[in-house]
Amino acid sequence: MSTTTDQFDIHTHTGFMPPEAPLRRLSVYLTQYEAWEVILDDAIGLRLQLGSKEDLTSAEVTASARWRARLEKMPVLSGEPLMSSEHFLRRAHHVLAYLLHFYVNSLPPSTPVIIPHSISLPILSVSCKMDLPPVLTYSDNVLYNWHVSETEPPKGGLSKGVIAGPAESMLGPSSADKDAFGFYSPKFPTVDRVTVLQTFTSTRSEEVFYLASQRVELAGARALALMETVLDELFLSDDLAFRRITSYLDSLASVIAEMQQALESLKDGCEPEVFYGEVRGWFFGEKEGNPWVWEGAEEAGFEKPTKTKGPSAGQSTVIHALDIFLGLGNCVATRDGDASANGGEASYRSPGSLLRDMQAYMPERHRALLIHLSVTPRQLRAAIDGRVASSRAMSSDDWDSESLDTDTQALLDAYNASVAAVRSLRDGHIRIVAAYIVSPAANERTRLTEKGSAKDDVTELETPVDIGKASRTAAQHAVKEARELKGTGGTDLVRFLKGVRDQTAHAALI
Numbered sequence: 001m002s003t004t005t006d007q008f009d010i011h012t013h014t015g016f017m018p019p020e021a022p023l024r025r026l027s028v029y030l031t032q033y034e035a036w037e038v039i040l041d042d043a044i045g046l047r048l049q050l051g052s053k054e055d056l057t058s059a060e061v062t063a064s065a066r067w068r069a070r071l072e073k074m075p076v077l078s079g080e081p082l083m084s085s086e087h088f089l090r091r092a093h094h095v096l097a098y099l100l101h102f103y104v105n106s107l108p109p110s111t112p113v114i115i116p117h118s119i120s121l122p123i124l125s126v127s128c129k130m131d132l133p134p135v136l137t138y139s140d141n142v143l144y145n146w147h148v149s150e151t152e153p154p155k156g157g158l159s160k161g162v163i164a165g166p167a168e169s170m171l172g173p174s175s176a177d178k179d180a181f182g183f184y185s186p187k188f189p190t191v192d193r194v195t196v197l198q199t200f201t202s203t204r205s206e207e208v209f210y211l212a213s214q215r216v217e218l219a220g221a222r223a224l225a226l227m228e229t230v231l232d233e234l235f236l237s238d239d240l241a242f243r244r245i246t247s248y249l250d251s252l253a254s255v256i257a258e259m260q261q262a263l264e265s266l267k268d269g270c271e272p273e274v275f276y277g278e279v280r281g282w283f284f285g286e287k288e289g290n291p292w293v294w295e296g297a298e299e300a301g302f303e304k305p306t307k308t309k310g311p312s313a314g315q316s317t318v319i320h321a322l323d324i325f326l327g328l329g330n331c332v333a334t335r336d337g338d339a340s341a342n343g344g345e346a347s348y349r350s351p352g353s354l355l356r357d358m359q360a361y362m363p364e365r366h367r368a369l370l371i372h373l374s375v376t377p378r379q380l381r382a383a384i385d386g387r388v389a390s391s392r393a394m395s396s397d398d399w400d401s402e403s404l405d406t407d408t409q410a411l412l413d414a415y416n417a418s419v420a421a422v423r424s425l426r427d428g429h430i431r432i433v434a435a436y437i438v439s440p441a442a443n444e445r446t447r448l449t450e451k452g453s454a455k456d457d458v459t460e461l462e463t464p465v466d467i468g469k470a471s472r473t474a475a476q477h478a479v480k481e482a483r484e485l486k487g488t489g490g491t492d493l494v495r496f497l498k499g500v501r502d503q504t505a506h507a508a509l510i
């Protein structure tokens with residue numbers, strides 16, 4: 001892969017998460033941005049509520065209207081001083097995207113969305129510079145939203161070896177991260193001691209939701225190291241190299257199993273009803289039928305943004321990387337961003353084209369890795385397929401032309417074990433989606449229907465019933481949401497996730 005940390009912004013021990021903690025507050029370095037940080041602190045401190053929440057109290061309605069009015073009146077700050085540092089840009093994107101999502105999602109449902117100058121112009125300029133969409137992304141919530149717990153040392157002492165991989169020297173710096181005795185620096189994030197920096201709701205459920213993804217990323221760092229090593233071995237492609245590839249693929253299957261465990265750690269602290277009812281609503285981006293107006297954007301020369309979906313862990317580069325590396329056929333990455341590259345048609349969005357859309361929400365250099373993996377001439381699956389075919393051809397055993405030599409059989413088994421591990425991870429993920437979205441959505445629908453505030457047919461809700469207009473709109477909204485079951489990334493989620501899982505299952509080589 002000839003990977004350098006700089007080229008793809010990957011670190012040996014932390015993968016796509018940076019090894020140093022993200023900036024906690026812009027104003028530590030650039031005092032003029034204190035106003036952004038303060039108004040964000042206020043949104044969190046005031047516990048602003050979703051505009052779609054049923055039974056909003058008048059105090060809650062007033063608090064969020066006042067907060068939005070303050071944001072509308074804030075001066076437009078130039079983004080220029082931020083451009084000199086990636087650390088500033090990341091924090092600025094995080095803060096502005098949080099402000100944007102607090103603003104938009106605290107509005108009563110179906111209110112026209114006009115994004116005030118005070119955020120529209122800075123977020124557009126910061127996002128342009130970063131080549132990221134001007135909305136909340138997985139990188140804002142997960143990759144650049146953590147710090148290392150200083151009060152709680154990791155269980156079992158320092159984290160020596162916790163996330164070390166077999167190829168740890170090949171992906172960027174490592175010795176500088178350890179002290180003279182080989183222990184990781186106390187500031188270094190590990191699965192045990194990473195902690196979330198900021199949330200919308202200050203709930204443990206939201207924190208654990210991000211934490212689970214951060215743990216998947218940290219476990220995934222070893223997968224990236226293994227991928228690089230395998231690609232290096234493919235360059236040699238002799239018998240010995242393939243024997244080593246077999247052992248790396250065995251390790252990869254175990255690492256993917258650890259990633260699944262990290263994903264499932266979500267269940268320890270993330271409550272489905274809290275996630276569905278209180279947290280998820282903050283992630284929504286632009287919705288069909290209610291286009292966002294970006295104040296001042298046209299006059300300032302910005303094109304109307306087209307990538308305005310909400311964040312999704314589907315934007316995690318490490319899972320896409322595994323998919324491309326193993327040749328599972330779900331995602332490819334192309335430089336020109338052509339979604340039809342996966343066979344997408346205008347009327348039917350294949351899972352592949354939806355996954356490709358998600359790549360536009362990834363940090364630029366992470367996306368570059370996916371392109372690199374897609375175009376490298378050293379494709380693992382094709383190489384294994386070739387070894388299997390030639391082993392079969394060489395077989396002198398006429399009555400059993402299927403037999404493979406021992407090494408090739410071991411190689412094939414190791415590859416298929418990695419494919420099976422990805423399939424199992426996706427099965428685990430589907431169970432999570434069932435518990436955290438499908439089931440609470442069904443409960444909500446039943447509850448609202450029983451309550452009589454919402455009939456099964458949304459149009460019936462247009463007739464006046466004995467609830468206030470605001471809660472009627474909220475109920476309509478909730479039923480529509482529950483029925484459509486769109487992912488925050490805007491997908492028809494059940495069809496999409498099963499499509500990706502089934503494609504993975506079919507990718508095993510025989």
Ligand code: HEM
Nearest residue numbers: 212213216312313314316319436487488489490491493500
């Ligand atoms: C409460 C927890 C979670 C829920 C409810 C959830 C929900 C979803 C949904 C609805 C999608 C469809 C795309 C969209 O529209 O957003 C999706 C996709 C995806 N999610 Fe999650 N997710 C959760 C946790 C995670 C975690 C922790 C990870 C790992 C980092 C993850 C990885 C993925 C991936 C890779 C996809 C793309 C589809 C695939 O490759 O199979 N999810 N998720």
